[in-house]
Amino acid sequence: MKNLMRQIKNYPSAVAGLAIILLLVALAIYAVTAIPYNEAVRLWRGGDNVWLETPRNARPAWFNWFYKEKKPVTIVRRTTDESAQKTELDLGGGVFIKDTILEFDFNYDDFPTELAIFFTASFQAARPNMNLVWVTPDGREIPLTELQVRANESYRVSQDSRLERRLGAKPEIGLFADPNNPGKPLKGTYQLRAEGMVFEEGSTVDASLVVYGQLHGLAGTDHRRRDLTVALLWGAPVALSFGMIAAVGSSLTTMMLAAAAVWFGGWVDWTIRRINEIVMILPLLPILIMIGLFYSRSIWSILGVVIALGIFGSGILSYRSMFLQVRESGYIEAARAYGAGNGRIIFRYMIPRILPVLIPGFVIQVPSYVFLEATLSVLGLGDPVLPTWGKILSDAQSNGALMNGYFYWVLEPAALLMLAGLGFVMLGFALDRIFNPRLRGL
Amino acid sequence: MLNVETTQAPAGVRHRSAGHNLNRVLKYTLVRGLTLLATVVIAVYLTILIANGGGYVDQMRIGQIKEQVIVAMGADPEMAHLTVQQRRELEEERIRVRIEQLGLDRPFMVRSFEYLWNGLTLNLGSAEYLLSDSGSRQVRNILGERLGATLLLMATSQLLLFFCAMFVALFLSRRYGSLLDKIVISMAPTSAAPGWFYGIFLILIFAAVLGWLPFGGMIDAPPPRNPWLRALSIAKHMILPVMSMFISSIFSSVYSWRTFFLIYSSEDYVEMAKAKGLSDRQIERRYVLRPTLPTIITSFSLMLITLWVGAIVLETVFAWPGIGRLTQQAINLFDTPVIVANTVIYAYLLAVTLFLLDIIYSLVDPRVKLGGGGTRA
Numbered sequence: 001m002k003n004l005m006r007q008i009k010n011y012p013s014a015v016a017g018l019a020i021i022l023l024l025v026a027l028a029i030y031a032v033t034a035i036p037y038n039e040a041v042r043l044w045r046g047g048d049n050v051w052l053e054t055p056r057n058a059r060p061a062w063f064n065w066f067y068k069e070k071k072p073v074t075i076v077r078r079t080t081d082e083s084a085q086k087t088e089l090d091l092g093g094g095v096f097i098k099d100t101i102l103e104f105d106f107n108y109d110d111f112p113t114e115l116a117i118f119f120t121a122s123f124q125a126a127r128p129n130m131n132l133v134w135v136t137p138d139g140r141e142i143p144l145t146e147l148q149v150r151a152n153e154s155y156r157v158s159q160d161s162r163l164e165r166r167l168g169a170k171p172e173i174g175l176f177a178d179p180n181n182p183g184k185p186l187k188g189t190y191q192l193r194a195e196g197m198v199f200e201e202g203s204t205v206d207a208s209l210v211v212y213g214q215l216h217g218l219a220g221t222d223h224r225r226r227d228l229t230v231a232l233l234w235g236a237p238v239a240l241s242f243g244m245i246a247a248v249g250s251s252l253t254t255m256m257l258a259a260a261a262v263w264f265g266g267w268v269d270w271t272i273r274r275i276n277e278i279v280m281i282l283p284l285l286p287i288l289i290m291i292g293l294f295y296s297r298s299i300w301s302i303l304g305v306v307i308a309l310g311i312f313g314s315g316i317l318s319y320r321s322m323f324l325q326v327r328e329s330g331y332i333e334a335a336r337a338y339g340a341g342n343g344r345i346i347f348r349y350m351i352p353r354i355l356p357v358l359i360p361g362f363v364i365q366v367p368s369y370v371f372l373e374a375t376l377s378v379l380g381l382g383d384p385v386l387p388t389w390g391k392i393l394s395d396a397q398s399n400g401a402l403m404n405g406y407f408y409w410v411l412e413p414a415a416l417l418m419l420a421g422l423g424f425v426m427l428g429f430a431l432d433r434i435f436n437p438r439l440r441g442l
Numbered sequence: 443m444l445n446v447e448t449t450q451a452p453a454g455v456r457h458r459s460a461g462h463n464l465n466r467v468l469k470y471t472l473v474r475g476l477t478l479l480a481t482v483v484i485a486v487y488l489t490i491l492i493a494n495g496g497g498y499v500d501q502m503r504i505g506q507i508k509e510q511v512i513v514a515m516g517a518d519p520e521m522a523h524l525t526v527q528q529r530r531e532l533e534e535e536r537i538r539v540r541i542e543q544l545g546l547d548r549p550f551m552v553r554s555f556e557y558l559w560n561g562l563t564l565n566l567g568s569a570e571y572l573l574s575d576s577g578s579r580q581v582r583n584i585l586g587e588r589l590g591a592t593l594l595l596m597a598t599s600q601l602l603l604f605f606c607a608m609f610v611a612l613f614l615s616r617r618y619g620s621l622l623d624k625i626v627i628s629m630a631p632t633s634a635a636p637g638w639f640y641g642i643f644l645i646l647i648f649a650a651v652l653g654w655l656p657f658g659g660m661i662d663a664p665p666p667r668n669p670w671l672r673a674l675s676i677a678k679h680m681i682l683p684v685m686s687m688f689i690s691s692i693f694s695s696v697y698s699w700r701t702f703f704l705i706y707s708s709e710d711y712v713e714m715a716k717a718k719g720l721s722d723r724q725i726e727r728r729y730v731l732r733p734t735l736p737t738i739i740t741s742f743s744l745m746l747i748t749l750w751v752g753a754i755v756l757e758t759v760f761a762w763p764g765i766g767r768l769t770q771q772a773i774n775l776f777d778t779p780v781i782v783a784n785t786v787i788y789a790y791l792l793a794v795t796l797f798l799l800d801i802i803y804s805l806v807d808p809r810v811k812l813g814g815g816g817t818r819a
Binding site: 013277278280281282283284285286287289290291293294364367368371374375378379380381393397402403405407410411414417418421422424425426429 | 477478480481484485488489492493628630631632633634635636638639642643645646649650657747750751752754755758759769770773774776781782784785788789792793796
């Protein structure tokens, strides 16, 4: 093992590959600990209330480093915040005025994408009243609307067509536009005056203002407002475990079969080779598609089928020729002489002998399975609940991400897939040279 | 599969008699053809078993029968003066009779062989949702319309790939150890990603950012009238998909083929030929390329298997109107007959491709001609 590490050091590509793999493993461990499985599934399924306060199709926030004109990020202000300026006035008879001023600085060079206000209220019978006034940095006061608040209420400012007609522009633009230069937003401190009135003792009304930006978080969001970070993080453990289990599973079983074919010879060998010929040219993907469609889309049942079909494969022939050599070696004869059984000879003496040769092949195989998962996802047969890299690509593809210029949506999962692929293949190629000295000269 | 462990064949041996050789080649081809046919039969049978695991083939057949009966009754003027109730009873009665006639109530094992025959002859009835461009609902017509596009795309890229990879590999084996050689070799890991993956990048660069080439599809809309302009338009749409298949496979093929060339050019008989004073070109053609070709064809046919299957997604990504895209559309619509038919057609396409390569293999492999155990298929 120590020797192996020393040899790996001689191959810069192997070191790079190993570094990439370790990085992905670290990412996978972080993902699993930071976002537990159930939480990841819940976030990715994203019911109505999970992604209420994230913008749609927003680019990653760090894009602002490269823009000369800064794009807005999402701003959220709540009346329950410490910083909110509250005034309360008792009018008697259980009627209270609860005014709150929500204040935020807007110093960006572009307009937000949407504007919404969400309310929560508690009351017995009489619904609280809320009057909303927008105050621009230059002191203009624009009344938005007045409404009776239910327990949960939302006011999508951007969809208010009356307001739009009044402003002569879409609300998210009209409310921010500079009167002297309507193409640009006015920078400065904006205020939302939420003038509440409750009609019962102990009744409350709260509002939160969401100014949806054009950028969001580390990875941006998709068409369903989901933060892509969740899926990018969780894609790592899924891809790694799918790729590695499939590669190990199919190589090990293939090897056992090859060993059995060589050891028993005769009709066993013949049958295994014939089956191999057939399975090798079975159209694997169409069969997987049918299984995904008719039985189960779960990534784990697909994994089982992949391993089952991968037992027979191109590897069996090369293992066979290796085992043919092993069978003739002296220590096998010695084992037979002391009366070792078939199983013992195959598992204790033959397979351990060629395991080292197996390792490079197995490492090189991992990416093909990682990409297989992505392939199935792009065809719309991805796991129904798990967030994976392939599913992000699939969403991006079906929503015309490239045509609409949402390049980040495609490039982020693609970069991770490529990274995983390169890492394993680079390491595998180098290992191949270490374990098969014949190749070293070439 | 083809014989992978090609031993060092004496390449310069002259042919004995032409008739004898032809016989060998024919026999080899025949055996391979039969093996591949058996594979197709098994693949289709497996498809039927999987598809009917959820009773889908049965549903497909019953759906077909219902439609036939209803259409037949709708066309019958006698039916016009029956009440709705009577009509429905008559319908059910006729459907039941028809199901019995066709033997759908027999055990599945018996029926499965009938389905196998229907599958092999692509006699799969009508699609549930999809239509062919000419408006037909027959699965066979839908597939037939799409097959041409797929064949055009695949044949172009496979031929391009084969010849480019061979020339580059030969070229690099001559300049073994040069900077160019090292660069190409270090690119080999890029083949870990399938063609469609590079397709996304190519679309991004050439369609979205630069705007030089179309995002996808096969021809401009509306299609040009002039046949030359038409061909040009198709060629323009083909550049990106062909390029993405090319990029995803070229480096690893060059890498492994170059290795084959290097192994074979270090044989004694090559040294011997050099000593005889033959030109480099002659040595390459007769003593290096000739014995390496069978190995290369074997590795090429292994690669083609992945290429064919990868085409499903590639066509989806490029909206290329072939059978791969059809598969994806059928998945989205859950159109069972089309999906089953697609699996069958892929089995056929794979087998035919491999069969063609096998014929070429038997023509270039000296052992097949000499009968040195070439028919160990």
